[in-house]
Amino acid sequence: MSDHVSVHEPKALKATRTLLGSLIAIAAIAYASDLFSRIGLAIYTEQYLAVVLGTSLALVFLKPQANPARRGMDACVAVVAFIAGLYLAVQYPMLVERQLDMPPAALALSGLFFVLVLEGLRRVIGITLVIVVLAFLTFALVGHNFSGPLQTRQIDLDRLMVYVGIDTNGMLGLTLSVAATIVIGFVLFGQLLLRSGGADFFNDMALTLMGRSKGGSGKIATIASALFGSISGVVVSNIVATGVVTIRMMKQGGFKPQTAAAIETVASTGGQIMPPVMGAVAFLMAEFLQISYSEVVLAALVPAILYYASLYIQVDLEAAKEEIKKIDPALIPPKKQVFSQGWIFAIPFAGVIGALFFFNLRPETAALWGALGALIVGLVRGYNGKRMGLADIRDALAETGHSIVDIIMIGAAAGFIIGILNVTGLGFGLTYALVQLGQGNLFLLLVIAAAVCIVLGMGMPTVGVYLLLAVLVAPSLVQVGVEPIAAHLFIFYMGMMSMITPPIAIGAFFAASIAKADPIKTSFTAMRLGWTAYIIPFLFVTSPALLLIGDPMSIAVSVVSALVGVWAVSVGFVGYLGHKRKPAARLAFMIAGALFLVPLPGETELLIGARLAGLVILGLLIGFSCSAKGRLAVRTE
Template sequence: MQSRSGTTTAMSVQAGIEMEAPTRGVVGVASTVLGAAIALAGIAWGANLFTLVGWNFLAEQFLAVVLGLAMALVYIVRPFRRTALPRTSVPWYDWVLAATSLGIGLYMGWSYPRMLGEFFNSPWHVVVVTWLLFLLVVEGLRRASGWSLVIVVLAFFFYALVGHMVGGDLQTRDVKINDMVVYLGLDTSGLFGLVLLIGVTVVIPFVFFGQLLSASGGASFFNDVSLALMGRFRGGAAKISIMASSLFGSINGIVVSNILATGVITIPMMKKSGFEPEHAAAVEASASNGGQLMPPVMGAVAFLMADFLQISYTEVAIAAAVPSLLYYLSLFIQADLEAAKGNILRVPAKEIPNLVKVFAKGWLFLLPFAVLVYALFWQNREPENAAIFACTAVVVIGFLFGYRVQRLTPRAVWDCLVRTGVSSADIIMISAAAGFIMGILQITGLGFALTVFLVNVGAGNIFLLLLIAAVLCIVLGMGMPTLGVYVLLAVLIVPALVEVGVTPMAAHMFILYLGMMSFVTPPVAIAAFFAANLAKANPMKTGWVAMRFSWTAYIVPFLFVFSPSLLLQSGSWFDTALSITTAAIGVWFVSAGMIGYGLCRMGLALRTASIIGGALLLVPLEMASWSTIANIVGCVLAAAVLLFEIAGRRGERALTREVAAE
């Protein structure tokens, strides 16, 4: 039987690598076999095949073997120097590291129960194995995702050794270095804990789902749907980008992969329509970044959040619905108004496919999503099981029908398995690093110490603490992959927010949103920089424009902390509908003020009034005693702006007629 030790059940979904290290390609038979083995292991777990054949083992034994496979693959496909050019051969030292990694993984998979029994005595062989495991994971992490997360892990590791000498709130327990390494390598609060369990057992089936969808033509179908639906509207090219990225990103949950998948089509289309390169790249970066916040699938962190909160994924998806809709509403509004202000061309009619024909050719690709949603929300199946059902549906549809000229073949499925394994290896390394961080916080008591410290710094003032937390979320998230960002913030920031009265759901959603904004916030705006590279745009300028496009994601987290109705967590349906309506109107007026165009061009005074009026409409009614007054003043300002705009639009039309008459 597949045994899951620990207190939580693994519920997660695919995660992704936000920074793609240079690769040598899938080099030779070894890397191909390792990639397929990783994918098949995760799929077998999701399909409960181990239970069906009667294999009895602990989850930790399974994780140790898969971790060994992942480390070996990383050392084969990731070069020692991240700036190195792709190569077609593997140097001898990487073969040694790969063989050692695989050997340790297999050894721990076989010996884990015995090693766990020797945990408190820590004989020399246990110390040696866990030290080797720690060092191999850290170096593999550096190759997979760069220095940022490695520095975080090593900083926590170092502080754990000296923290007992620090006075005040940040003092920790005295822990010997070997004891800590053994704890991190064996305890379920460390390496083989919840995050790695999620990274292996559920992420892999969902990554495989995305790979199958792309290979069978499903991704092309959704791009064509976006083009057919949005192409005829003002700013259609940008709206196509937003819609396609939200659809693909919700499945994919990988910011950079989403940009590379959709941006190669949408960015040139936006530039051709008349958008500046920086604006085209910023739209794509902002839309792709929001995909991991968009139900029904979202990214891996949504399922990890469900485990942290001990609730169903359905509750997380429901809570995420309104904030994500406000985010994409803002993007659509800004794309529309930016196009109106700049007289951006519409997508040429000849390039827009017929919607009926698109659906006639590809409507079957909606069925895998129906299967996924039904299994997740109605049958309450674990996400990995739901993903396997969805994969099965894609395989059947892809083999029998496909889309346009694309159709699945046995070779294509094999390639999907290998690519899934290669992508998942990086995810597994990040999950392992997150496990180290959680283990260090647990064994040293640093997590509790940080909570006390943040609460004291905030002086019990919830708004001040939220501001501090927001800055920490963005700064700590810079340069880090999604899964690492969320786990780090969940153990550092959330306890302090809950301590001052923020609901657990709002606290987790708060750090998720602000943490994700690090991907479009200069100076380390990874998503914006990737998109800028595709658009041949200025990276830093793209980052600032993307930050402006994403403004709602910086503000909305503060709103739902004070207004749980925006998370559909409390209040009557009338109060909830009122909060959503005023927030949506506020989003329009703030967006118009920032662009400088509503119904017509705005001067500085009108832009200022529009932003202030919209901001006041965003104030939740539950926030304070003055919230109702703020909303009323916001309505008055918004109405005044609207009247001035109507008058201004009439004036512009009259001037246009006069010019035409002349």
């Protein structure tokens, strides 16, 4: 999230924080470019992670506080955290070799980092995830006294601490590694793209493409937020970056404040699920599933299309229903000017895609190529005559470090949970218990899993949501036979919905504050606009054809049926198609849409019958509408 604060920040503190933030970004660049090996320095990945973690903790504790009396203590803790990170990096080879002997240094460092990470987590995210980690720790210590699937192996606290702190299955494991390598790379890419003029180009491109259409301001917000959100990886940052322009534009165009805020929220949230970047989660998912990045992108393509198709349809119908006026033509830049100035921004994306698909480079290295492309574009040309300067590069490096701190804390905490699950055997027991709770009923298990995902995802950044849920929930879905890619996309979608689902709905609340709208009304409007994200995951779990898995004919039929269903349900929600619809007609549209969406795997006759019934209902609704228009025209004449 954004690192801006409203309290006074002394110059020395600001300079220190800028230096530390830049250090994180520079270390990530060095790691992604294999600089250490190029200069003959062989290091463990865990040594790099220790430096990043210690520096990130220092940044957390140096964040300006509203209470100046705490600054001295926080500064001392920040120094301790930074030195501890450097010490762990230097001593790691020795400590990991003697891990089973539990040397005092390993125990002291593990305990220190456990406390520091939890306090850092509390400061950047809140108390919820801290409670989750402590609950797992407590259960790990007493779980051997239980009977049944949740019984754990007995383990002493000191051995548990060393394991989660030093072992590669703990704090320094997969979750921290992907956060400190892949995610940092794409955050840097996004920061440089933003400062090179990319965000302005996305905005102008959306404006010139949609500005002249009905409800153009809402469609501009949808496209601009989707493009920027896919790269930013943080919903709230995207809302703040684009919403200050798009929300005002929508309100001026005639959208209600809560509707304008909700459109921005849903569009920004959807940016995280839109290929090819998906807020960097596409690369993490490929790492977790041990599949190619291209497989993740292809699987995520149709659900993202359905999500944005629904939003676009509802914005279009809402604009017609409320008679929203078009954008002032004077505000729309000439299409030729926009694309002649902005075509060059294809270069950074070409760098990422080329590095991934043609050179088979690691995701963090591909992100570095994209960042280099954005840097060159910004320095050489920029957008609309505004080029990037040295101050922009400095700020991009510093903001990269500041932006990644939340995710580093979550990655380390998720590592604690993974370590506890592995060393105690609780991971298998938890999966088994969740499957038993579903009582062999896949739909019930999915509902339980969805509720857990929404609750655990509340208030966390995109990558943090996915990292946590991939560890805690996805294994139970895979265990009952759900396609692994479907299980991971399911938990990702449901975790993201915490951004618009009350009572937290942090994305909707931020947008509401910009729009000066009621937060609760905004969140419920956002739920209505983003309804597909609650439904589509259930569909692609039971119908993998929506993930482009299966024969071409089944895929084509499933996709077309889903698009028709999304259109019909969206019409029902808005209550407008040519004219305002009465409640009975709205319900009929929703029923028809549901008949197109409902999956009935293995039941071909029922499936065909449901689709035909939906087609008949839609035909009758449209026929009655045309007949009514004809009668009205005759009367008018």
